[in-house]
Amino acid sequence: MSQSKKEPLKFAYWVPNVSGGLVISSVEQRTDWGIDYNRKLAQIAEQSGFEYALSQIRFTAGYGADNQHESVSFSHALLAATEKLRVIAAVLPGPWNPALLAKQISTISHLTNGRVDVNIVSGWFRGEFAAIGEPWLDHDERYRRSEEFIRAIRGIWTEDVYNLRGDFYRFTDYSMKPKPIGGIPQVFQGGSSRAARDMAARVSDWYFTNGNTPEGLKAQVDDIRAKEKAFGKTWRTKIGMNAFGIVRSSEKEAQDVLQEILDKAIPEAVKGFHHEVQNAGNASPEREGNWAKSTFQDLVQYNDGFRSNLIGTPEQVAERIIGHKRAGADLILLGFLHFQEEVEYFGKHVLPIVRELEAIEDQRLEAAE
């Protein structure tokens, strides 16, 4: 068992900076996409044991998400309202170029004591690119561009004088100052296709994937570990998996909430979303990826969050989280129906059990060594 397995799991929550919540359903969601709600949520989260918040980047409406605040500026506002939370700003290569992002993030790191990170996403929403006049590259080309983008921002942040002759970006003796403080911002990425795993195993610090079973997650982790070796990567890619948490005092109560979400799903919107996400992994040469196997039920939560099965009592959910850790997760990313209440509940009732189980697991591993 690797040393890193013994590190405590990290927890992140999705910043609801997009309207409509995290499920495509008319179920009641006491979640607001505005800044006042989000500032308070970020403060609750850092007091409840969450280490990270992940913002979303969307440029236009789709499937209930009628309003979308921009991710980098919104992330900065949340950092300004908190003291220890790290906020991961989502960024799409194409609309962003690496020079602008490297500069923005470096400045934000100075303003916030080095607590900002980035999530480089490669795009699934073709209609959004059309709406803003951005060329839509083929699936694997999007990843080639994202990889070059990541190499560029890291190069700008770390090298005194940066040069690149890439297929997408060019830099000539670029010396960006000041460099970020508090270490180099961590680079996360989203996706599950072969191209996404290749990119993770070459350049990213973190691989974010959709909700899954421990077996489904482990297959991806094994592949990334093999690729890291083949590519000669010198650091270990960390793994983050999405989940939609429904934690209640009884299993029946939690299952009833899931059923209500599904009963009130908005079929046209779920189908529309399904149609759009075919531009993601299904458009790759291997026809696999984030949503390749998603059922109607999975798609009611944007990133297959029900599949991770964090639905039940605090004890059941904590046990399953440990199962995901054994499968290779370093971080669990959570969405909820009622974010402020449920982030607090999760911190109070689930996290202490996770930490107890982790301590038992560590003892077991030590005894086996």
Ligand SMILES: Cc1cc2nc3c(=O)[nH]c(=O)nc-3n(C[C@H](O)[C@H](O)[C@H](O)COP(=O)(O)O)c2cc1C
């Ligand atoms: C945790 C997570 C967060 C994501 N956040 C965004 C986002 O904010 N905006 C966006 O356009 N795509 C986002 N994506 C989508 C990915 O960038 C990518 O397009 C999608 O996962 C399909 O990838 P694949 O075809 O390689 O499987 C996210 C994906 C994951 C797993």
